[in-house]
Amino acid sequence: MCLTYVKITLMYLRLLTLLFLFFTVSYCETLQQSYTFKEPKIFSTDLVSDCPKRFEILQIPDDKPTYRINAQIIAKTYELNGCSVDVGRVRYVNFIKETALDVSPLKQQLMDVFISTYPTMIIQKINVFPRGYIESIPENSKAVLDRDITDRNDGTFYVLDKSGIRRYFDFTLEASLNVLHSSQKINRNDILTTTNSSQKLVRFTQFRGKPLSAIPSDRQRFRRSLRENIPIVDRHLEPLPIVLRGSKVSVQVQSGLVIVEFIATATQEGALYDIITIEKSDKKRAKAKVIGENRVELQ
Structure with a gap:
């Protein structure tokens, strides 16, 4: 009986602790790296305007037009006053006295x-x-x-x-930015289309490359595979070769002023002026230079 009473008491204490934390700790967004100040006394609402509690953070010495403090100290001050603040990537917070400087x-x-x-x-x-x-x-x-x-x-x-x-x-x-995202799983060499991509408005932070807001006018394909819902940046893409492997190409053979053309199959892909291998109708292979879309010149 006594043991049961102790267990129930402990459960109530844990519940009260959780409720206390829930109602007393308020989230107050993210610290910035720099702030300007007019008065040397800095309050919580000076750093985070929507913080539900106003309390003193620090007092900047009167003779200091600039002041630097560890971000963790500020975060701890918020915590001791029943609030929480995210320091993010900020290690130190700089305070700079306001001037008439027009930026x-x-x-x-x-x-x-x-x-x-x-x-x-x-x-x-x-x-x-x-x-x-x-x-x-x-x-x-x-x-x-x-x-x-x-x-x-x-x-x-x-x-x-x-x-x-x-x-x-x-x-x-x-800022916000419309960015193309993969709308399905992407395989290497897939062509970028409206079927496998969609535009989403996202918060601009940092991208590993220049994000695309629209499908380029020249056809592009993926250099690598992508999972679904990944922002598409320039380094994910490359121009689509004007001759694809397995495609039919028109082969030009020039002899003096006479130009003869025949159809062959490209066994390699190629961009403009690349030398690729083609296969003729008799299954013999030859080298040819890419001179246009699905057009080559026999070498």
């Missing part, structure tokens, strides 16, 4: 680059943060961007100040 031209330059790369991209927000305290930059400053700046939704760039010194900025991008 809107830099935001526009970033937007233009992303839209140029992804014409169907829907940009919700671009955040730009100086790395350190910067009072001003020259008017009409041009952002110097890496070639792969559009591969992901965050990164770093710089502008040159009046003295020619590089001033670095971090940015984050919140």
Whole structure:
């Protein structure tokens, strides 16, 4: 009897613990790598606007226009106050004092680059943060961007100040993009069509290659097999050869001004100007150069 009572008591305690955690721990989204501040006292809602509780995170010294703190310390502070926050890939959080610095031209330059790369991209927000305290930059400053700046939704760039010194900025991008996905299992050498692909609106983060928003005008085939519901990027595809193995080809033989044509079978695939092997009607094989779609020239 006593043992049964103890078991029931333990069950109730576990249930109460779970209920306590459920009602007291609230999820407060993801930390960013950089924040600007006006007042040195930083509160929970300054970092995550929809956090249900407002409590002090830290006090930045008055003489510090920039301040850096381990992201895990901030996460622990949220936890001690009954909230949780995801640090993601952020190791340190930077706080930079607000200035009259106008970064809107830099935001526009970033937007233009992303839209140029992804014409169907829907940009919700671009955040730009100086790395350190910067009072001003020259008017009409041009952002110097890496070639792969559009591969992901965050990164770093710089502008040159009046003295020619590089001033670095971090940015984050919140955007959506229509991306082709495999709608079924894809085998190597399958041709990309509307049957095996479909368009989906996804959050833009990072892709291993340039994602496709539509089927290219020139026919493409898959370099490799894909599972269903995989985003299709440029490295998955290659142009479809203009001569396929097993296809009938028109073979040209030129002798002076006379051109003779006959039909043969391609035993190899080939792109323009490739040398492939063909099989004649008498089963003899010969080399031929690809000169057009299903057209070759005997060598």
